[in-house]
Each structure stands twice: as C-alpha cells, then as structure tokens.
Amino acid sequence: MLEVQNATKRFGGLVAVNQASLKAAAGAITGLIGPNGAGKTTLFTLISGFEKPSEGRVLFEGQDISRDEPHVRARRGIARTFQIVQPFAGLSVLENIAVGAHLRHAKRSDAMARAERVGQRVGLGPELEKSASSLTVAGRKRLELARALATEPKLLLLDEVLAGLNPSEIRDIIPVIRAIRDEGVTILMIEHVMQAVMNLCEQVYVLAQGRIIAEGPPADVCDDPKVIEAYLGAGAAERLKREKIHA
Amino acid sequence: MTFRDIVPIIVLITLLAFVPVFITANTVLNFLVFTLIIALAAQGWNILGGFGGQFSFGHAAFFGTGAYAAALLQVRLGINPWIAFAIGAVAGAAVGWAIGYLSFRSGLRGSYFALVTLAFAEVLRILANAAAFTGGAAGVLIKLDVRPENFQFESRGAFFWIALALVGAVLVLTRWIERSRFGAQLVAVRENEAAAKALGVDTLRVKLGAITLSGAVTAAAGCLYAQYFLYVDASIAYGTWISVEAILAPIVGGLGTVFGPLVGAVALHGLSEITKLAAGSVPGIDLMVFGGLLVAAVAFAPEGILGLLRRSAQAKGAARHA
Numbered sequence: 001m002l003e004v005q006n007a008t009k010r011f012g013g014l015v016a017v018n019q020a021s022l023k024a025a026a027g028a029i030t031g032l033i034g035p036n037g038a039g040k041t042t043l044f045t046l047i048s049g050f051e052k053p054s055e056g057r058v059l060f061e062g063q064d065i066s067r068d069e070p071h072v073r074a075r076r077g078i079a080r081t082f083q084i085v086q087p088f089a090g091l092s093v094l095e096n097i098a099v100g101a102h103l104r105h106a107k108r109s110d111a112m113a114r115a116e117r118v119g120q121r122v123g124l125g126p127e128l129e130k131s132a133s134s135l136t137v138a139g140r141k142r143l144e145l146a147r148a149l150a151t152e153p154k155l156l157l158l159d160e161v162l163a164g165l166n167p168s169e170i171r172d173i174i175p176v177i178r179a180i181r182d183e184g185v186t187i188l189m190i191e192h193v194m195q196a197v198m199n200l201c202e203q204v205y206v207l208a209q210g211r212i213i214a215e216g217p218p219a220d221v222c223d224d225p226k227v228i229e230a231y232l233g234a235g236a237a238e239r240l241k242r243e244k245i246h247a
Numbered sequence: 248m249t250f251r252d253i254v255p256i257i258v259l260i261t262l263l264a265f266v267p268v269f270i271t272a273n274t275v276l277n278f279l280v281f282t283l284i285i286a287l288a289a290q291g292w293n294i295l296g297g298f299g300g301q302f303s304f305g306h307a308a309f310f311g312t313g314a315y316a317a318a319l320l321q322v323r324l325g326i327n328p329w330i331a332f333a334i335g336a337v338a339g340a341a342v343g344w345a346i347g348y349l350s351f352r353s354g355l356r357g358s359y360f361a362l363v364t365l366a367f368a369e370v371l372r373i374l375a376n377a378a379a380f381t382g383g384a385a386g387v388l389i390k391l392d393v394r395p396e397n398f399q400f401e402s403r404g405a406f407f408w409i410a411l412a413l414v415g416a417v418l419v420l421t422r423w424i425e426r427s428r429f430g431a432q433l434v435a436v437r438e439n440e441a442a443a444k445a446l447g448v449d450t451l452r453v454k455l456g457a458i459t460l461s462g463a464v465t466a467a468a469g470c471l472y473a474q475y476f477l478y479v480d481a482s483i484a485y486g487t488w489i490s491v492e493a494i495l496a497p498i499v500g501g502l503g504t505v506f507g508p509l510v511g512a513v514a515l516h517g518l519s520e521i522t523k524l525a526a527g528s529v530p531g532i533d534l535m536v537f538g539g540l541l542v543a544a545v546a547f548a549p550e551g552i553l554g555l556l557r558r559s560a561q562a563k564g565a566a567r568h569a
C-alpha cells in the first residue's frame with residue numbers, strides 16, 4: 001500500500017529524517033514509535049505531502065507520489081490527522097467533518113449525511129451541533145479522526161491521536177481504531193502510548209535521530225537493546241539486563 | 248441550494264423595490280443608490296474577506312477597473328454601455344484572478360496579502376492618473392444622453408431598481424456559496440489552511456475562485472458608479488475610500504454572512520447622513536461617526552449587527568424556555 005524508500009529530509013544543516021524506509025501493508029495497522037524529536041512527524045509530513053523529501057521516494061499503491069501536493073494525495077486516498085489538533089474553530093463539529101466529506105461528495109446534503117454517520121461512529125454523536133472550539137481535548141482528537149475518516153481514505157495516518165487522553169478515554173478509542181482497520185482502511189500511526197501500540201499494531205518501526213533503527217512485531221521491538229538505548233541512553237540495555245539478573 | 252434558501256432574499260428585495268414608489272425626493276434616492284453601490288462593492292469584498300478570510304485592503308483595484316472599463320469602452324470605443332458594463336465586470340474578474348495568482352501562488356496571507364492588494368490598487372491609481380488613454384488627472388466624462396438603451400434614465404428610481412436587482416443577484420450568489428461545496432472549502436481555508444489541505448481542498452484554486460468572483464462583483468459596483476455619476480477619475484475609481492468602504496460595511500454588518508454587507512452599508516451611510524443633517528455645520532462629523540461605529544462594532548459586536556441580532560434572539564428564546 002505505502003512504501004517509503006530511503007527518504008531524507010534536511011532543514012538547512014539539520015537532518016530530520018535520514019535514509020528512512022518503511023512499508024505499510026494493506027489492511028494492517030503499522031506503528032511508528034521513537035523518542036521525542038526522532039523525526040516521526042517529519043516523516044509523516046513527507047508521506048502526506050506537506051513537505052517534499054530532499055532525497056528518496058514515497059510510493060502509494062505502486063506510484064511515486066513524492067512530488068504531489070497534499071490535496072492531490074488526499075484525493076488518492078491518504079488522510080492524516082494533526083498531532084497538534086487543527087479544528088476549524090469557527091464551525092460546528094458537523095461542519096468540520098463535512099469539509100472532509102465534501103472530498104467525495106459534491107452535494108451538501110450528501111456530505112452532511114456522510115459527516116453525520118462518521119461523527120456517530122467515532123462517538124461524537126451528541127456533540128455534532130456544538131462549536132468545535134467547545135470540545136475537550138479528547139473530543140478534538142476524535143474530531144481529527146472523524147474529519148480524516150470522512151474523506152474515505154485508503155490509508156489513514158494517525159499522528160498521536162491518543163496523546164493527552166486519560167486511560168479510560170484511551171480504552172474507549174482503541175476499539176474505534178480497530179473497527180476502522182476492520183473495514184479495510186490501512187493505518188499508519190505514530191504513538192507514544194505503548195498500551196495502544198502493543199494492542200493494535202502488527203508491525204512497528206522505531207525511528208531515532210532520523211533513522212529507522214528497528215522493525216518487527218511490537219513485542220520483539222520492545223526487547224531490542226538498540227531501542228531501549230534510544231529511549232533510555234547508551235548502556236541502559238546492559239544495565240537493565242544486569243539488574244534483572246541480580247533481582 | 249433550495250428555493251427555501253432564497254425566500255428571505257426575494258421578500259427583502261421585493262419590499263425594497265417599492266421604495267421609489269413612495270419616496271420620490273431626489274436627495275433620498277441619490278443617497279439610496281449610492282448606498283446600494285457601496286453595498287454591492289462590499290458584497291464583493293465579503294466573498295473573499297468574509298468567507299475566505301483573505302483581507303484585501305485594495306478592492307479599489309476592482310472597483311476602479313469596472314468604473315474605467317465602463318466609461319472608457321463607451322467614450323473611446325463607442326461600445327454600448329450595457330455591453331461595456333458586462334465587459335467591466337469581466338475585467339474586474341480578470342484583475343482579481345491576476346492579483347490572486349501572483350499573491351496566493353507566492354503564499355502571501357494575512358497582513359502581507361492585505362499590503363500587496365493595497366499596493367496593486369495604488370499602482371493602478373497612479374497609472375490611471377498618468378496615462379493619456381484614461382484622461383489623466385482630468386478623468387473621463389461620459390456624455391449625457393438619457394436613453395434606456397444607453398444605460399441612462401430620466402428617473403433615479405430606474406437606477407435604484409437596477410442597483411437593487413444587482414444587489415439581489417449577489418445575495419443569491421452569496422447564498423449559493425454558503426450552501427455549496429465551494430463555500431464549505433472556502434470557509435475551511437479561512438479557518439485553517441493546513442487542515443483544509445489535508446482534507447483534499449485545493450486551497451489555491453479555491454482562493455483564486457473567490458478573488459475572481461469578488462473582483463467581478465466589486466467591478467460591477469464600479470461600472471454602476473460610473474454610469475450613475477457619468478464621471479470617473481483616478482482618485483474616485485482607484486481611491487482608498489472605496490477599499491475602506493468595502494471593508495467597513497461587512498465588518499459592521501456581519502463578516503461572512505449573506506446579508507452583512509447590505510446591512511452594514513445601510514447602517515453606516517444611514518447614520519452618517521443623519522448626523523450630517525443633525526450637525527450640518529460641523530464638517531467631517533459623519534466621518535467621526537463612521538470611525539466611532541467601527542470601533543463600537545469591533546469592540547462590542549465582533550460578529551457585526553447580524554451577530555448581535557442573532558445573539559439577542561437566542562437570549563430571548565432562552566429566557567422564554569427558562
């Protein structure tokens with residue numbers, strides 16, 4: 001479905017993403033994790049088209065989309081959410097979602113009907129008529145999800161949709177994400193909440209300092225010494241192992 | 248858009264159409280026609296500024312293009328004024344597209360876009376003031392020849408009806424925008440451009456569409472002005488006064504609403520006429536009222552007069568429920 005080949009992104013002298021390659025298999029949930037500042041969101045902007053790679057390519061369904069504008073990629077079937085939520089603050093929740101629905105539905109009544117269904121599905125039913133600016137953090141995250149979903153994507157890029165939610169809110173939204181996958185939408189998600197990553201992802205990529213340092217099923221990746229060191233610092237894996245033996 | 252969406256517009260325009268039947272005083276009709284021309288220019292601004300959030304400070308560029316096109320085409324080339332009128336509106340659309348293409352392609356927004364539009368209007372004013380073709384600083388005088396086929400009328404009432412019909416047509420156009428995909432995408436661009444892009448909105452195309460429509464409508468107001476007063480010069484056609492008028496009316500009436508520009512134009516000019524009558528001997532008092540009203544609108548009614556009315560209606564409704 002999606003393939004990133006040796007993508008590099010430089011901002012002046014800073015290499016934010018360095019020769020990163022990853023694949024998101026059709027119909028699966030793929031995770032992208034890594035410490036803060038690793039370049040996860042930058043990699044997402046390369047996939048969604050808000051930035052163009054300095055080197056490397058992004059392939060979607062076998063076609064090179066590296067130079068396509070974001071709205072063209074959205075038409076092809078790539079939808080993204082924003083880590084820092086970007087609601088249309090002056091509009092109602094329903095109108096927010098309808099902007100996404102308009103991508104595939106020219107008529108206002110069709111778009112509104114579609115938006116209402118999507119809103120119900122992600123659990124925004126009671127909030128549809130409220131102003132988007134009145135939503136709580138959890139509500140805004142759901143709104144991000146709903147808007148992206150309303151474009152009827154093939155590939156959904158979720159940038160930390162669980163960040164800032166409390167454990168019960170996370171419990172509520174995990175089945176929603178799984179249901180979206182079950183309907184045939186491929187998902188690539190950046191996530192810090194390991195409970196969700198372990199629960200949802202079939203395949204996980206770990207990004208550290210712009211490079212992919214590990215990939216595989218979530219359980220394996222979490223035991224990888226390189227991954228532990230990326231999060232906890234050099235020598236941490238060794239120390240943890242010693243402590244485990246002594247304990 | 249359904250028929251029900253435009254019923255309020257039809258009712259309002261029909262009611263206003265009776266005004267010249269009851270009021271025949273030339274001074275009053277003069278005032279009303281002028282107010283309608285301002286309202287039309289403001290409606291044009293509202294499409295781009297109110298719905299699209301792209302604040303132009305140079306709508307004089309479109310108004311002036313319409314006014315000069317209408318005047319020059321008939322005076323210099325002998326084209327029928329009605330046709331000149333249509334060409335004037337198209338010319339406004341073309342100028343709108345050109346300014347939009349240059350500024351939106353380079354990613355200008357917010358105050359930078361505002362400054363660039365201001366600059367374009369000023370450049371056009373200076374050119375029109377210098378060129379021989381436009382009559383230079385002396386301006387262009389349209390020959391008095393009162394015949395309907397000449398777009399000149401014996402009675403001011405006829406002119407009032409034409410201006411009213413145009414304002415009505417743009418009310419319908421604006422209602423269509425409000426109810427269409429184009430409008431939804433335009434408002435999305437206003438609210439958050441990055442989010443709109445992520446949802447598949449071709450933001451450049453949407454903004455270009457808006458500025459083109461906006462240019463055409465404001466240019467139509469310019470054509471009407473030239474045809475009514477039969478004279479244009481650079482400081483009238485491309486002067487900052489009309490840019491300011493086009494911004495003020497929607498802000499006072501209600502930004503991004505269908506009726507806002509019309510309500511704002513009537514309120515502003517109604518009030519300034521009344522103050523002029525009441526304090527006739529103090530020069531510039533109407534401008535002070537203008538300024539005061541703007542300050543009041545921005546401070547106490549950020550959604551304009553229409554927003555104020557809606558809120559008070561809601562408050563009343565809530566009080567009844569309680």
